[in-house]
Amino acid sequence: xxxxxxxxxxxxxxxxxxxxxxxxxxxxxxxxxxxxxxxxxxxxxxxxxxxxxxxxxxxxxxxxxxxxxxxxxxxxxxxxxxxxxxxxxxxxxxxxxxxxxxxxxxxxxxxxxxxxxxxxxxxxxxxxxxxxxxxxxxxxxxxxxxxxxxxxxxxxxxxxxxxxxxxxxxxxxxxxxxxxxxxxxxxxxxxxxxxxxxxxxxxxxxxxxxxxxxxxxxxxxxxxxxxxxxxxxxxxxxxxxxxxxxxxxxxxxxxxxxxxxxxxxxxxxxxxxxxxxxxxxxxxxxxxxxxxxxxxxxxxxxxxxxxxxxxxxxxxxx
Amino acid sequence: xxxxxxxxxxxxxxxxxxxxxxxxxxxxxxxxxxxxxxxxxxxxxxxxxxxxxxxxxxxxxxxxxxxxxxxxxxxxxxxxxxxxxxxxxxxxxxxxxxxxxxxxxxxxxxxxxxxxxxxxxxxxxxxxxxxxxxxxxxxxxxxxxxxxxxxxxxxxxxxxxxxxxxxxxxxxxxxxxxxxxxxxxxxxxxxxxxxxxxxxxxxxxxxxxxxxxxxxxxxxxxxxxxxxxxxxxxxxxxxxxxxxxxxxxxxxxxxxxxxxxxxxxxxxxxxxxxxxxxxxxxxxxxxxxxxxxxxxxxxxxxxxxxxxxxxxxxxxxxxxxxxxxxxxxxxxxxxxxxxxx
Amino acid sequence: xxxxxxxxxxxxxxxxxxxxxxxxxxxxxxxxxxxxxxxxxxxxxxxxxxxxxxxxxxxxxxxxxxxxxxxxxxxxxxxxxxxxxxxxxxxxxxxxxxxxxxxxxxxxxxxxxxxxxxxxxxxxxxxxxxxxxxxxxxxxxxxxxxxxxxxxxxxxxxxxxxxxxxxxxxxxxxxxxxxxxxxxxxxxxxxxxxxxxxxxxxxxxxxxxxxxxxxxxxxxxxxxxxxxxxxxxxxxxxxxxxxxxxxxxxxxxxxxxxxxxxxxxxxxxxxxxxxxxxxxxxxxxxxxxxxxxxxxxxxxxxxxxxx
Ligand SMILES: Nc1ncnc2c1ncn2[C@@H]1O[C@H](COP(=O)(O)OP(=O)(O)O)[C@@H](O)[C@H]1O
Ligand SMILES: [Mg+2]
Numbered sequence: 007x008x009x010x011x012x013x014x015x016x017x018x019x020x021x022x023x024x025x026x027x028x029x030x031x032x033x034x035x036x037x038x039x040x041x042x043x044x045x046x047x048x049x050x051x052x053x054x055x056x057x058x059x060x061x062x063x064x065x066x067x068x069x070x071x072x073x074x075x076x077x078x079x080x081x082x083x084x085x086x087x088x089x090x091x092x093x094x095x096x097x098x099x100x101x102x103x104x105x106x107x108x109x110x111x112x113x114x115x116x117x118x119x120x121x122x123x124x125x126x127x128x129x130x131x132x133x134x135x136x137x138x139x140x141x142x143x144x145x146x147x148x149x150x151x152x153x154x155x156x157x158x159x160x161x162x163x164x165x166x167x168x169x170x171x172x173x174x175x176x177x178x179x180x181x182x183x184x185x186x187x188x189x190x191x192x193x194x195x196x197x198x199x200x201x202x203x204x205x206x207x208x209x210x211x212x213x214x215x216x217x218x219x220x221x222x223x224x225x226x227x228x229x230x231x232x233x234x235x236x237x238x239x240x241x242x243x244x245x246x247x248x249x250x251x252x253x254x255x256x257x258x259x260x261x262x263x264x265x266x267x268x269x270x271x272x273x274x275x276x277x278x279x280x281x282x283x284x285x286x287x288x289x290x291x292x293x294x295x296x297x298x299x300x301x302x303x304x305x306x307x308x309x310x311x312x313x314x315x316x317x318x319x320x321x322x323x324x
Numbered sequence: 325x326x327x328x329x330x331x332x333x334x335x336x337x338x339x340x341x342x343x344x345x346x347x348x349x350x351x352x353x354x355x356x357x358x359x360x361x362x363x364x365x366x367x368x369x370x371x372x373x374x375x376x377x378x379x380x381x382x383x384x385x386x387x388x389x390x391x392x393x394x395x396x397x398x399x400x401x402x403x404x405x406x407x408x409x410x411x412x413x414x415x416x417x418x419x420x421x422x423x424x425x426x427x428x429x430x431x432x433x434x435x436x437x438x439x440x441x442x443x444x445x446x447x448x449x450x451x452x453x454x455x456x457x458x459x460x461x462x463x464x465x466x467x468x469x470x471x472x473x474x475x476x477x478x479x480x481x482x483x484x485x486x487x488x489x490x491x492x493x494x495x496x497x498x499x500x501x502x503x504x505x506x507x508x509x510x511x512x513x514x515x516x517x518x519x520x521x522x523x524x525x526x527x528x529x530x531x532x533x534x535x536x537x538x539x540x541x542x543x544x545x546x547x548x549x550x551x552x553x554x555x556x557x558x559x560x561x562x563x564x565x566x567x568x569x570x571x572x573x574x575x576x577x578x579x580x581x582x583x584x585x586x587x588x589x590x591x592x593x594x595x596x597x598x599x600x601x602x603x604x605x606x607x608x609x610x611x612x613x614x615x616x617x618x619x620x621x622x623x624x625x626x627x628x629x630x631x632x633x634x635x636x637x638x639x640x641x642x643x644x645x646x647x648x649x650x651x652x653x654x655x656x657x658x659x660x661x662x663x664x665x
Numbered sequence: 666x667x668x669x670x671x672x673x674x675x676x677x678x679x680x681x682x683x684x685x686x687x688x689x690x691x692x693x694x695x696x697x698x699x700x701x702x703x704x705x706x707x708x709x710x711x712x713x714x715x716x717x718x719x720x721x722x723x724x725x726x727x728x729x730x731x732x733x734x735x736x737x738x739x740x741x742x743x744x745x746x747x748x749x750x751x752x753x754x755x756x757x758x759x760x761x762x763x764x765x766x767x768x769x770x771x772x773x774x775x776x777x778x779x780x781x782x783x784x785x786x787x788x789x790x791x792x793x794x795x796x797x798x799x800x801x802x803x804x805x806x807x808x809x810x811x812x813x814x815x816x817x818x819x820x821x822x823x824x825x826x827x828x829x830x831x832x833x834x835x836x837x838x839x840x841x842x843x844x845x846x847x848x849x850x851x852x853x854x855x856x857x858x859x860x861x862x863x864x865x866x867x868x869x870x871x872x873x874x875x876x877x878x879x880x881x882x883x884x885x886x887x888x889x890x891x892x893x894x895x896x897x898x899x900x901x902x903x904x905x906x907x908x909x910x911x912x913x914x915x916x917x918x919x920x921x922x923x924x925x926x927x928x929x930x931x932x933x934x935x936x937x938x939x940x941x942x943x944x945x946x947x948x949x950x951x952x953x954x955x956x957x958x959x960x961x962x963x964x965x966x967x968x969x970x971x972x
Contacts, residue, residue, distance in 0.1 A: 021811045028812065035828050143960070147953035149904045151911055152927060152945035159938050215397075217433060218441040224395055224433075225453040225504065226425035229418075239443045251814070258819035262908055266931075276820065277912060280827045292824060296815050315488040316442060355705070 010317055011308070018304045025296045026078070030071050033289040083290035088282045093290040096275065101294075103173060104260050104271035107194065110187055111256060114195025115202055120245070122199070123206025127214060128233065138203055145200020150259050154193040154266040161189060171268035190267045194259045198252055205248055209241040216240070243313045250306035257295060340410070341368035342544050343392070343429075343512050348404035350387050350396065350568075360623040361387040363568040364404075367561075369512065372542040374534075376549060376559035376576070378591070384568040384620070385548045386434065389514045392546070393429050394421050408512065427457040430505035434517040434548075436498035440489040446473070446500050447485035450507060457508045472503040476533055495526035502533055506543065513537065514546045519554070527551075531558060552592065556580060564588050567628040568620050570647060574654040582663055584656035587629050589664040627659070635660040706965040715957025722951050726774050729767035735921045736760060744937040753943050756926070757933055762940065765921040766947050772922040773951055776836055776906035777899040783841030784848050784898060789891065791845075792852025793879055797860065803853070810846045818843040818905060826914035833906075836915040840902040851894045855887040889966040896959030900952035907948050923948050 041057045042049070049057075058064050062073060077083070083093035126138035162170035168189055174182040213219060214237050222236040261273030268274075272291060279287035311317040350362040362384045369375050377385045391402050394413060406413040408429060413421065425431075433439040440449060450472055451465035460468060466485065473481035476499040489497055498518060505513055515534060519527035535558060537543045549555060555562055555576065562579045564572040564587065572585040583589050618628060627633070630640040639659050647657040707713055729735075739759035746754050753762035795806040816824075822839035829835040859865050865882050873881075909915035910924025918925050923944040930941035 017808070017811065020808060021815050024808070024812045025815045028816075032824055032828060037828070037830075143953060143956055144949070146956050147900060147904075148949045149907055149945070149952075151908060152941075152948065155927065155931065155934070155941050156945065159934055159941065163935055163938075217435050217438040220395060221431075221433060221439045221449075221501070221504070222441070222452075224393060224425055224431040226422045226427060226456055227452065228422065231452075236441050240441070243443070254814070254817040257817040258908075261819040261823070262912065265912060273819070276823055277914075280823055280914070283827075288824065288827060292816075292820055295817065295820050299817060300815050314443075316490045319488055319491065355708075 010311060014304065014307055014311075018300050022297060022300055025300070026075060026293060027071065029289055029292050029296065030074055032292075033285055034067070036283075036285055036288075038283060078293060083293070084286035086284050086287050088284045088287075093286050096287065097272070097290055097294055100270060100272050100275050103269060104264070104273060106176065106183075107187060107190055107260055107263065107269065107271060108256055110191035111194035111198060111259070114191050115198030115252075117199075118195070119199035119202025120206050123203040123245075124210055124233075124238065124241075126203070126207045127210035130211065135207075138207065142200045142204045142207075145196050145203075148196075150193050150197050151262045151266055153196060154189070154263060157189050157193060158266070171266075173269045173271075186267070186269075190263045190269060193266075194256065194263050197259060198256060201252060201255070202245065202249075205245050206241065209244040210237060212244075213237040213240045243310065246306060246310050246313065250303040253299060253302055253306075257299060341407075342371050342373075342409060343369040343546070344405070344407040345388075345392065346405040346407070348388060348391060348406065349402070350384070350391050351401045352397075353399045353401070357621065360620045361400075361568055362391065363620075363623045365563070365565070365568075365570050366404075367563050367570075367573065369544045369546060371511070371544050372538055373560045374538055374545040374547055374558050376547045376555045376562045377565060378549060378552070378555060378562060379565035380591075381550070383565040385565055386516050387568075388565070389431075389516050389546060389548055392512075392514060393425050393431060395425075395431065423457075426453045426505075426510070427508045428510055429512040429514065430508070430510040432498070432501050432505050432513065432515040432518050434520060436494050436501060436521055439501055440497055442489055445486050445488055446492070450485075450500070450504050453504055453507050468507070469503075472507055473500070475506070476500070476503045477529065478503075493526075495522050495530065498522060498530055499533065502530070502537075506537060506541070509541065510543065512544045512546065514548075516548045517550065518547075520550060527554075534558065564591070567618055568623070569628060569657065571629065571658070572654075572656040573647070574651075578651070578654050582651060582654070584650050584654065584661035584663070585629075585658045586633050586635050586660070586664070588656075627657075702965050706961050709961045709964065712957050712961025712964075715954045715961065718950055718954035719958060722770055722947075722954065723774065725767045726770035729764070729771055732767040733761050733764040735764040735768040736919055744933060744940070746937075746939065754937070754939055756929065756940055757937075762926075762943055765926060766923070766943055768921040769923040769926060769944065769947065770951070772833060772910075772916055772920065773903050773906060773948070776833065776840065777903040777951075777955070779837045780840035780844060780902040780905075781895050781898045783837060784844035785891070785895065787841070788845045788848025789852050789887075792849040793856055793883065795849065796853040796856025797875065797879060797883065799857075806849065806853075810849050813842065813846045816843075819908070822905070822909055823912075823914060826909065831909075831914045831917055833916050833920075836906050836909050839909070840905045843905070844898045844902065847894055847898065848891070851890050852887055855890055856883055859883050859886055893959060893963045893966065896955055896962055900955040900959075903951050903955070904948060907944075 041054050041061070041063055062070060065073075081094050083097070085091065086093055086096060089096075122138045122141065126135040129135050158170045161167050169186050170189075172186055174186060176183040214233075216237075219232060219236050222232045227236075257273075260271065261277060263269070264271045264273040265277055272295070276288060276291040276295075278284070279291065345368075346366050348362055348365045349360075352359040352361055365384075365388050367375055377388060379385055387396065387400075390396050391400070392406050392413065394402075394416075396402065402414060404414070408424065413424065413429075416424065440446070447466055447469045450469035451460075451462065454460045454465040454468055455462065458465075470481045470485050473484055478484050478496055478499055484492070484496070489500075492500065498521075502515075502518070513534075518534070519530050522530065531554060534545060534547070538545055545558075547554070547559060559576050562572075562574060562576055563570050564579075564585065566587050572579070572583070572588045574582075579588065580592070583592055618631070625644045626642065627636075627640040627645050630636045633640065635658075637660070645657045645659050647655045649655045650658075650661040725732075737760060739755070741759065742751070742755050743757055743759045744755065745751055745759075748754070751761050751763065753766065755761055756765070791806050791809075795803040818839075821843055822836070825835060825839040825842075829838070859882070865878065868878050868882055906915055906922070907924035907927070910922045911928045913925075913928065916922040916925060918929070926944040927941060930937070930944070933940055
């Protein structure tokens, strides 16, 4: 277990280091001169040169990289070229919004996807299975931003039930907050629930035909025990492993969902950053997203290894 | 379809069989049409007796065995009678059947590596059956689990009981399976090729455990095997199966000394071995017979072995050979029975 | 049926077998495999439906010019509902929606298929190398895969759009890179499994060259899972293209794309809601058709897999 943990943490650290290089190089590859951007378009060459010196843009690239890495590790992500605000502060400001959206969507995804997948597998070939499968296929095929538009059209514009856009912090008014988060969470959660449902269903079908499930039946256990104790446990282990990868889809989904519902979160921040060529913001958001994503996947893997005795309790046959 | 004659070994009066399988038929519904996996198998098993089912792989041995406690997939249609102490298991409700499984009749599967749940300790998997049928507390069940591990000769059972299947060798896992199977003192144990997946060196140990169970607890055993040495060593009677049909059935000595069906002759291989009677070396597998076991897409009224048979004549493909005694207490389904010359 | 020669058992192993009796199901000969697979596929009604829809969308893309010009403005006929002249109505500039949907199908199909081909062209060789040579090559490629996976699709696409500028070509590159890890992993996994197979091990032992082993033995057997992976990737890429175009990071107006059409329709949600319906239905149908065909292929090629 310990060696597995070490190896897994080491890999994640390496990936993070590589990712920081990619982000650094990527931002350097952006069109336009960073110094010009910092100084303003109309600055004279002398002022621009001063900026270059001040920000160390004349230093060799590796030196610049390590300075950037050091600053980032200390939480210094630079300043927005558009607003002049501290990028770390902007991010800290926006992060809770996106986290709330992601958590609510995860909840929607799990609450629909997991039970539907289990039921579909247990009632294979019945209308429950067919309905779940249809839901799964549609959920995979319908783009979430379109679902968002349709929901805004039907629920907000025509029925006038929920606000179509905007954001109110939860601690200011929980009701107003949830009113505005409900539709985005459904939009983002539906796709996730479709994926989870399909994965849960096939994992469950696989474990239900496993030899050890037959053994459990041969012991005279009730069908409930066979399913809930012997099959479900092993199916969930499989589904946990893919949950981490689904997080990437969740982040991507958040970017566009925030755009549609005009939610001032992380995703909106990066898209706006691209349109305003606010490179420090793009760089900061990309770095923080990648770190968060890699760390959560590490966490998922550790959970998995804890759920799986093969990894948790190592030791060969004697 | 003609109903095959059920032939029983001579029995003392009043001694009715513990398990009586009568005209068992299993058909699977598949995407490509029905599969006739078992076609009219009948045998009786008395307390303390070991009956062997032999035949090449794909002959329907496992399906026969699993049909007994009703463990086949829902795609299977099972007909016939499976009387356990006079009660027809095929007629029981699912709930009644669950009370029988693991308690009166239990099963040891062929695949020790996958038959235990990787997520739970060995102890939990043994406790489960004890708590289910014997109503033991968790603590009592755990203590009993250690005893059972001892019974199946697992060293350091106090430690092993808390280990996970992946920490045990194949041989030990199969012993754990046997411990689970005998935990509630079943009347009948069905063992489906319990040693096939194991190293030759540890097969003997597992077989010894089965023998002791029979000798000491009087457990009746349905033993499925490829290994003629095992048959000679353990079995009292033998049912030879081919393509889902029983083709020959006899006491073990009688069968080895006077095999009648050409398929059995083929399995026993060359003449010299047969003349040694039951003195076959353990580990000796069924002889290779040219050709393949047919896929069981139909159950035709003819001899299914005919395409591979050297004694084949026109009569073989004109109707189904009945399973009739060709020697006392020794039926064979063949128009040209006899020992190979 | 004739009587078989007797006494020769064991030496004439195959002779009695060559005359199949009525009970003998002959193992299906090789050339019948494809027909059997086709039959199995066509038994799944939903997959056949998916295939039909897919063909319809493809013909829509191919014959797009038949539906009229996607860019002819008619300011006398803006935001119209469906009519004989404009079966799906017109947009805010009076352009025919059906024609724009048809041309949008071209963009969608191109993006979906080309991104998938790009991911395959790069991912399959990398997967082959990683799985076949293992060792440090595997290590490097696996870390590279991890690195790619660390960038969620839209973050990557947004970054690339910022660097390269928005265009269909760059959308395809971004989508291709996002799909790369799956192809590397699927190929690598297959090769690792196949390496252990006797016939591959045998070919290695016989001293067959690496290229020969990979192309003759390994790749043909990896085709099925790769095909299935491709049918999963195309709909993802179709949706991905529409997302990027919707955000303004993909295909640029006036080129008609389902994503840009939706983006424009957003402004007129109350006046002309149908304008926001058609492109969405088109995307969903296109993605659905590939997903249905993919599910069918998976079931057909690997009946053991349950999905
Ligand atoms: N669930 C099933 N569905 C369809 N056919 C099956 C199923 N289980 C077993 N069979 C078929 O039944 C026949 C007998 O199988 P089995 O009893 O496992 O043979 P064996 O004698 O090797 O134990 C085989 O042809 C097998 O393909
Ligand atoms: Mg078997």
